[in-house]
Amino acid sequence: xxxxxxxILPLFIIIIIFYxxxxxxxxxxxxxxxxxxxxxxxxxxxxxxxxxxxxINIFLDSNALGGLIKLINPLLGNISMPIEIIPMALLxxxxxxxxxxxxxxxxxxFGPDSFVGRLASILxxxxxxxxxxxxxxxxxxxxxxxxxxxxxxxxxxLVGIIVAFVLTNLFF
Amino acid sequence: MxxxxxxxxxxxxxxxxxxxxNINVINESILSNANDALDLxxxxxxxxxxxxxxxxxxxxxxxxxxxxxxxxxxxxRLFPDIPKNNKALGYISSNIAANMLGLGxxxxxxxxxxxxxxxxxxxxxxxxxxxxxxxxxxxxAGVTLIPTTILALRVAYNSASPGEIILPAIMAxxxxxxxxxxxxxxxxxxxxxxx
Numbered sequence: 065x066x067x068x069x070x071x072i073l074p075l076f077i078i079i080i081i082f083y084x085x086x087x088x089x090x091x092x093x094x095x096x097x098x099x100x101x102x103x104x105x106x107x108x109x110x111x112x113x114x115x116x117x118x119x120i121n122i123f124l125d126s127n128a129l130g131g132l133i134k135l136i137n138p139l140l141g142n143i144s145m146p147i148e149i150i151p152m153a154l155l156x157x158x159x160x161x162x163x164x165x166x167x168x169x170x171x172x173x174f175g176p177d178s179f180v181g182r183l184a185s186i187l188x189x190x191x192x193x194x195x196x197x198x199x200x201x202x203x204x205x206x207x208x209x210x211x212x213x214x215x216x217x218x219x220x221x222l223v224g225i226i227v228a229f230v231l232t233n234l235f236f
Numbered sequence: 237m238x239x240x241x242x243x244x245x246x247x248x249x250x251x252x253x254x255x256x257x258n259i260n261v262i263n264e265s266i267l268s269n270a271n272d273a274l275d276l277x278x279x280x281x282x283x284x285x286x287x288x289x290x291x292x293x294x295x296x297x298x299x300x301x302x303x304x305x306x307x308x309x310x311x312x313r314l315f316p317d318i319p320k321n322n323k324a325l326g327y328i329s330s331n332i333a334a335n336m337l338g339l340g341x342x343x344x345x346x347x348x349x350x351x352x353x354x355x356x357x358x359x360x361x362x363x364x365x366x367x368x369x370x371x372x373x374x375x376x377a378g379v380t381l382i383p384t385t386i387l388a389l390r391v392a393y394n395s396a397s398p399g400e401i402i403l404p405a406i407m408a409x410x411x412x413x414x415x416x417x418x419x420x421x422x423x424x425x426x427x428x429x430x431x
Contacts, residue, residue: 070397070399070400072381072382072399072402072403073382073399073402076381076382077290079299080290080291080293080294080297080299081290081293083293083294083297083299084293084294084296084297084299086297087297087298089293089296089297091293094289094292094293094296094297095289095290095292095293096289097289097292098288098289098290098291098292098293098295099285099286099288099289099292101288101292102284102285102286102287102288102289103281103285105284105288106277106280106281106284106285107277109277110273110277113273113276113277114269114270114273115242116242117269117270117272117273117276118246118266118269118270118273119242119245119246119249120245121265121269121272122245122246122249122250122262122265122266122269123245123246123248123249124249125249125253125258125261125262125264125265126248126249126250126252126253126256126258126261126262126265127252127253127256127258128248128249128252128253131252131256155241157376158238158241159238159241162238162241164276164385164389165276167386167389168272168276168279168389171389171390171392171393172393175393175394175395176389176390176393176394176395176398177395177396177397181393181395182400182401185383185386185390185401185405186401186404186405186408188383188385188386189380189383189386189401189402189405189406189408189409190405190406190408190409190412191377191409191412192375192376192377193376194376196238197372197375197376198372198376200344200348201347201348201351201368201372201375202351202364202368202372204348204351204352205351205352205354205355206361206362207355207361207362207363207364207368208362208363209360209362209363209364210364210369211363211364211369212369212420212423213364213368213369213372213373216369216373216416216419216420216423217372217373217376217377217416219415219416219419220373220376220377220412220413220415220416220419221376221412223411223412223415223416224377224408224409224411224412227407227408227411227412228404228405228408231404231407231408232404235400235403235404236400
């Protein structure tokens, strides 16, 4: 399993670059062009990152989460889900930047190779901003009755979160 | 919606800390927050720039289109209601392929075009059609082969093996996609029976 994980990245790069060379495109110039776009994109998300980090850090530093967890703790019972992951799981469907900010906090506090750090990484990777995507896509074609789209999307996210938890236990 | 959540997080944080006497902590937090955001961006920047460069090669060389073509026979089966040779299927495959490669900027335009095509063949213009819902379920399950931002952050925090989460993440995505598509299928079948 570990080898399979490690082989994905190098394999990807070699396929992409070889295919580019085979198709006779200027791989170096194309790379530079794409990298420049990436630079612009990263800077353009900076305001959103500031906004989200600001709100989330205030929320986390106030320890309101601790109070909230005390309230719902009896409901969670025996599930040994680390509490740090809960706000991330709740915010993931709405804002990718918010969940990214929480993942950053988790890495800072526990390290990326801790259980919760790995769980956060997998969670961020296996779900998407469901609510945002549905609002954007249906909004552009002016559909107001979305039927069961949102619920199925959120159900899929929930399954993803549970599987992420199980796999983190299995893999590491 | 994001606006409400944003205001909620700040509001709850400030009020809770006032009530519990954590006022010093919250002051410190407010003043140092913006620096954290800059750190985060700087951590993300190098890996993202590298990957967008590499993925641009995949896009320009036609590898992305080829990948989309490979996907379309599988996707065909999920969308029995879309007439054969309709453009929507092509856009849907491009969208899913771009999402898989982490090319968000290429995925969204293809996705919106797919929605427009689906709206053309939609009977009731204000109501989501079956293929639209299936498409969005697939899309929001978020299959990503190379999760660039996550890798970037793991590298920045000195992970011993930044890529180790890729495989479990793909497996978890596969499970959630299958769960979403299956649930969608059963809801559709039940609705048909009642009609």
